[in-house]
Amino acid sequence: MFTGSDNKVAIVAGAQTPFKAAWADRQHVDLIGDVINGALKGTGLRIQDVDFVIDSGSDILDGRSISNCGFLGAMGAHQKEESRVEEDGLWAALYGATKIGSGSAEVGLLLAYSKPSEGSVPAFYWSQCEPFYQRPVGFGQAAAGGLQAQSYLARHSLSDEIFADVVAHDWANAARNPAVDVEAAPSADEIRSSDVVAAPLRELEMARQVDGAVAMVITSERVAERICPDPVWITGIGTAMDQHAFSMRERDSLPACRAAAEAAYKRAGIDDPTTLSLAEVSASSAATELMVIEALGLADPGTAAQVYGGDGPAINPSGGALPADPIMATGLARLHEAALQLTDRVDHGPDGATSAVVHGAGGVGMQNHCVFTLEV
Amino acid sequence: MDTKAAAKKMEMRGKGLGSSVTENPVFPGRIELPYTLTTGRAAATFLAELANHKIVGSRCPRCDGIFVPAQDFCAACGTSLDEFVEVPASGKLSGYTETADGLIGLVRLDGATNDFPHKLLDTQLGELKLGARVEASWAAEAEGSILDIEGFALGGDEGGEVKPLEPGAEPVLEQKYEMRLDYAHSYGPYYGMLFDGLATSRRIQGTRCPSCERVLVPPREYCDVCYVRSGEWVDVADTGTIKAFSIIHLEFVGQTREPPYVYAEIVLDGSATRLIHTVAGIDVEDAKERLQIGTKVRAVWKGGDPIGSLEDIEYFEPVFED
């Protein structure tokens, strides 16, 4: 997998809380404890067997500085190696995978969580903009989404009608996923008639932020063979960040996502990603989801909307990030979902799935991207 | 926390208690921090020249691009940029959207390589078209902020040219900034029980780890050490011992006690965890000599109705056994 290393990395277990708009009756530590405990359950591993914990969360969302520092007990990280990656949880997985890949550890816990319901999602994003030029003018995640959608449609001469079908597809999948709290999946018509919140994007075409936590157990090959009948192997990882100023980036495509995917595919030896069984991707809006699908090489530019339900990889069988975006946990949730589907632990995955591409993102207008490839 | 936030907290706590069990009370938190941010040489120059109604860009010698607003580093190639240029104050609209914050446009000033975001003024979404001419609308008074350009309005002539900057203004090296973040923290079942007990009957409750049998305050679901689910609820005393203390002379933003005072980490009788509070009822200078590890203390509760917070304890006072 990683160039120069023979150490394989296995995903052996995972757990998540249900994702819902607000976990008003649970604290961060309550959600964290639930998933750490849940991930270990059934593996035969005890907390004492865990070599390290790598976690992903946000000080700005949590309302505490170095919030990991106060949550170490709930994380099971007492007197263990621990580190906070203040990026989407898929980067925590990257760190954990390199730790096992380097041979310096054998059993790792990965954790990602967010409770956006307790704070301000717009503030989480505007505070990522440099404070002199972008922040004062009201530029933030919503504006970035609107501008990306406008640019994508203009570039490919498409109508904004296409977004609603993408959203309806994802929400219908989420409704079949017991881990996502969905009362009723909106129809394409309902989506098309929701309020415009970042022209041309409508409210239901933006990712819905939710509260939730995800934990996963990754191990060396040696440990996986001992404890897990059906490990999922990480075959490739790639990540890339685009420049800061949104207005200087390409807006009708996501070149950093493409760079991340190319790096992951190269490491995994994947020549044609359309032969993969499934794709679990993150996105800030319907428009960027289409751009992600294209950047991952699953559709030609401007055609992503046509590959949903097609012969290629099943896209977001879990529902993806549009119905359930637990911000810092979104990418790790995709990884967890893909692993569940590849090991046939859930009903909503494609039949006979053997390989997956997983995508996580971060930053205003999806500045940063991380891609994993998996196989069983 | 400032006094206003504390007052709000009291109010919210009261509400939480009065409400039915199904409604979840929240703990309001506010982080309000003052900053003096340094702008860096490019932004310092850009922000300063706005007073002269000049828009400053940077030329990248490696990419041959003109980047507006001026940047310290070329985002494309990382080159350190030190050549400033003046770009025309009008250009074309290369993107626009409308959000709760209003109309935001991406403006490509004439001669610039890139777009930049700003507010669009005196127009409506329906009137906008990609490629439309726009021009800067200047604020009446310059304050050294990007908002010295109030925004961009439709209009403006073509034909302006990029020219070398003749700097005239003193760079704006610093900018005052305040960041305010508001929170509505969930109590969760463990803190909920603790704070309800405090508010209704000044009870301090913890949970006992079934494995090591130690009592954890604040209560929590998992024992940090054993990582097993904690078991029974237990009341702990409002008396305890000093585990460590120091004497605070320092003054700082956000402080809730007036120095000098005794900061203490206290282990309440019946618990195995530390509580942060203050020790009073003893002369601060005497405290240096008389307080020790293991000195007994007891809580002195505030009068009136409790609010359900550590603030309900005014301070701890030492109980000397001799």
Place this chain on the structure above:
Amino acid sequence: MRDVAIVGTGQTVHARRRTDVSQAGLVREAVDEALADAELTFDDIDSVVVASGPALFGAVNQPEKWLVDGLGGRMKPVVRITSGGGTGLAGALAAMNQVSSGFAERTLVVAYDKLSEGALQYQISTLYDPFWGREFAVGIMGFASAYWRARIETLGHTEEAAAMVGVKNHKNAFLNPYAHVRKEITVDDVLESRPLAWPIKLLDVPPISDGACAVVLASDDAAPKTTAKPAWIRGMSYYGEADNAPDRFMLQSVPLQLAAQRVYKKAGITNPRRQFDVAELQEPYTCFELSYYEGLGLCPTGEAADLIASGATEMDGDIPCNPSGGCMGANPIGATALIRLAEAALQVTDKAGGRQVPNARTALVQAGGGWANLRGVAVVSADRN
């Protein structure tokens, strides 16, 4: 597992306040110096790890997404690690794993804080649980002073002994061109300085600094191609501990001991006092350095005051500690731990100039943050394991 070496280091000249650069510009200065030291350009760098203190220090959330332009990081892996005061070492450890696993050949680690931008003690108080304790928190100083007083009572870590640490580190800082505090002080000056959180007094406390540090790590393949004098990282680890765990032992840092144990085993260190030629310790208050002497096994528990009094940790002692001046010379919190690592690399590659410990081949590095519950240790050496 591949061995990893430091092949270039850079620092800003640290200052109480830099008004001439933004946070991004500050970081860039250190990066330019590290790349020049390694004789590399941005094109040679596979990935970037950014480490800095809490987002609230600089009013920018996930600041690596702003800094990327000045790091030449576009289209590369860029990730930020944040872990309190020791974050610089936590970042280096993440980078080391990237290289060791083969994910990258050369990784740039940058660490910084521009502390002059905000109100530090209040910012640090936001570490505390908003429900329970934040209202009485006094940054980390209240906590640190309380347990120092406890160590005075139980371990004899006197005010005089801590003052000697301050005098030594201030003296050493004179030799370090990057340090911004250059002030000769005496034990009496420290003892008579204004109490801030007694027993912590003004001169027990490091300055508040703006500063950045950058380090280039390379694999055992790439390192010899880059420099004739790589500084091999023979072990590095970073442990955490639940702050309010039941009966948490506060007189010694258990995570520090765990990290040391692990790293010493890896590097074959059985007698730290004899095997290390030099140590760089992150002592945000003078009292911490005393505690680390014991936690790191440079002396037995309860003998730290004797160790400093013996002169063994002075520049001409048998185990010089903080020839750079440590935090007393400059303390840009997020960068501080990486500065310790960089200084150790300079020592074992004979590049430490006026603060060089003669013939230093193996150096001990210690870092930490949080409520003394995040602790890291590294061993850097001219020799490979």
